[in-house]
Amino acid sequence: MTRFAWLQSRSQNLLAAAILAALAVLAAITGVHLSHLYNSLVAHCPRNQDCQLASEQFTAHYTFLQNSFTLIPRLVPALLGIFWGAPLFARELESGTFRLAWTQSVSRSRWLLTKLAIGALATVLAAGLLTIIITWWSSDLERVDSSRYGLFDARNLVPVGYAVLAFALGALAGVVIRRTVPAMASSLAVFIFVRIAVQQWVRPHLMPTKTLTASLLGGKEFGFFSNNGGPVDLVARADGPRNSWVLSTHILNASGHTTTAAERTAFVHKYCAAIATPPPPGGPNSRAVRIADPSTIESCRNHAAQTFHLLVTYQPANHYWPLQLLETGLFTALALVAMAGCYWWVTRRAV
Amino acid sequence: MIEFHLDPGSGVATYLQLVQQVRQALRLGLLEPGDRLPTAQQVVAALAINPNTVLKAYRDLEREGLVRARPGLGTFVVGTLPRTDPTAQAKFRRSMASWLRTARDAGLGQDEIEAIYRTAMRDAFERGDEGVA
C-alpha cells in the first residue's frame, strides 16, 4: 500500500520537487551574493559610525525577493496542504475509485493511514524545504533588522506546522464532504480561522510575558491626539528590548494603575491648557496643530512624564524559539486530531 | 473439431442444442471416432454460455456412449451413429402421411396438427416419453 500511495501522489510530489529545486537555485545564487554584501557592507560597521547607512544600503538589495519571501511562506504552505489534503480522499469518494480500493486485499484502515502518512510526509518535506531555503536566504537580512518577531509566521518552524494542519483539515473535509472542491473551500476557511485565532489570542500567551517600565520621555512616541474633534488624549509608545515582541503598552499613573482616557483628558485640561481644545474636525488644522510657543508644550510634557509612566508587555528575544516550537506543536497536535477524525469517520461509520 | 452455434430463440435448451449438433455432425461424418471435442473453456469463450451447460452436454453424450472424457487430455469421440438411411426414412415418412390423412379427415386443421406435433416432439425428446398429454 505504501508504494501505491506514493504512486498515486507521485506526479504532484515530483512537480513540487521541481519547483523547489528551481527555487533553491535562485535562492543559492542570490543568497550567496547577499552574504557577500553583508560581509562587505555591514559586518565591520560597528567600528565606524555609518552603521545606519550601511544597513540601509544592504537591505535595499533584492527587495522584490524580500517581499516575495515574506509572502510565500505565509501563503504557500497552507495552500500546499489544502491542495494535497482535500483531494486525498475526496477524489476517490467522488469518482467511485474507493469501491476499487476497498475491495483489494487491504483493510480500510491501512489504506487510510498509509495515504495520510505519505501525504503528511510529503507535505512536511515540501513545506520544510521551502522554509529552510527562505530562512537561510534571509538570515543576514534579519541580523540587521531588529524586528525578528515581525516575520515569526514566515520563517523557521511554524510554516511547516501550518502546512500539516492545512493538509489534515483538507483530508478530513474530503472524507466528510466527499467532493474535492467543496472540501478545499471549507477546509481553507476553517484553516484561516484557526490561523487568525491562534495568532491573535493564543500566541501571545504561549509563554509567560515580561514587562518593563519606561519614562514617557524615553519612548518611541509621545504626543497628544484627538479623534475627530473629541476629547484630547495622551498617547505614548515605547520599544521593548532589542528583538523583542511588544504586545502592549499601557500608560500607568503614579500608583501603578492603568489610566483611563478620562483621567488623561482631565490631566490635559488641567496642565496643558493651550492644547486642551481640539481643532474642529475637517478644519484647516485638523491634522497637526502649530503651537505658537513651544515652551508651554515642553512644561506640559515634563509634567506628564512625572505623573505617568509606561508599562511595556513583551515577549523577549530568547522566547522566540520556544514560541516557534510551541506553536508548531500546537498546529501539529490539531493536525493529529483531524487525522484521527478521518480515521474514525472512515472506519467506524458505514459508508 | 466441431464449432458449435447457439439458437437462443428456438426454445430448445442450450445443452440439448450442443448434444444435437454433435449427433448431427456424427451422422454427417463431420466427426469421427478419435476426434477431440472442444474444451468447455473453448466453447464458452466462443458462445458466452455457462460452462456447466457444456459439461452437461458432454456428460449426456458420454452416457449415450458417443464420447469419452479422458482426464487431462480432453473429450474424445468414441462412438458412431448410423448414417441417415434413406429407405428407413421413407418408411417413416409414409406412416406419417397416413396419420396426417386420418387427422385431416377427423377435421383437424393445419395449426392444430402442428400444435399436437410440437407437444409430442417436446415430450418425447425432453422428458423421455413421460407425461404425454
Add this chain to the structure above:
Amino acid sequence: MTNALETVAVGKRYGRRWALNDCTLSVPAGRVVGLVGPNGAGKTTLLHLAVGLLQPSAGSVEVLGERPGSGPEALARMGFLAQDSPAYARLTVAQHLQMGAWLNPRWDGEFAAQRVADLGLDTKQRAGTLSGGQRAQLALTLAVAKRPELLLLDEPVASLDPLARREFLQTLMEVVAAHGVTVVLSSHLITDLERVCDYLVVLDNGQVALTGDVEDLLASHHLLTGPRRDSDAMPSGMTVVEESHVERQSTMLVRADGPILDPTWTVTPVTLDDLVLAYMRQARDSSTASRRSLAVAQ
C-alpha cells in the same frame, strides 16, 4: 459445501427508506448467479453488503462463510466489479496491474499480463482514455487476477454496446471454466444474463421475489391456457403464480412438482423473462395488498 452467499433477514436502511428489507438468500457455490431486478430494487445494495462496502441495518450477511470485509484475508477471497467500472483515470493500465500486485497476496501477474495482451489493451494508456468496454475488461482482469473464490459484478454490461457485452461475457465464462469461481452478476435485463446464469435471484422493491436453479425453475413452471375455470379448482401440488381470465378462457402461470395431466390445458413452456416478470408482479401485488389491508384495518 459452504454457500457462496448467505443472508438472513438482511436489511439496509437509508433514513426512513429501506433499500433492502428482510431478504433471506442461500446462494450455492460454483454457480453463475444472475441477480435481476428493476432499477432501485436493491441489487447494488445487496452486492455492496456482500463485499463489505456497507454494513447491514438489520439481519446478517455471510460470504464464503465469513462476515464480509472482516479483514484482508476475507477481502482476498472475493473480487468485485463496481458499477461503471471505476478506475484511476490518471494511472495507466500497467500501473493498475501494479496496484493489483502490490495490494493482493494471491495476485496472478502472468494471467493479468496475458489477459491484457489478449484484449489488445495498450499498457501505457491511461485508464481515463479507455472506452467503457475496455474499462470493464480491465476491471474484470483486476478482479479475476486476485484469484478470488467469488466474483461479484454490479451491472457489468449495462453500459456496453452489444459487441463489448458479448466479449465481456465470453471472457467471464472462460474464467469460470478455467478456475471454477462462483460468479454473481446483476442486471436489470434478464436477457443479458439468460445465456450464462444457472441460478437466479430476483429482487424487487428491496425484497426477494424469487430464487432458484434456472433449470429447475424452467422445468417446473408452465403456462397453461384452457377453458375458463377457477384457480381454486387446481389440483394440489400446483401453485398458481399468476392468472388472467377472459370470458371463456383462463391463462395461468403455474408452478408444478409433476407433469400436467389434465388434457384440457394447453401447456407451453415459460421463458425466463416471463417468469421473472410474473414473480415481480406477484411480489408487488402482495405488498400493495398488505398495505391496503393495513389501511383498512386502521
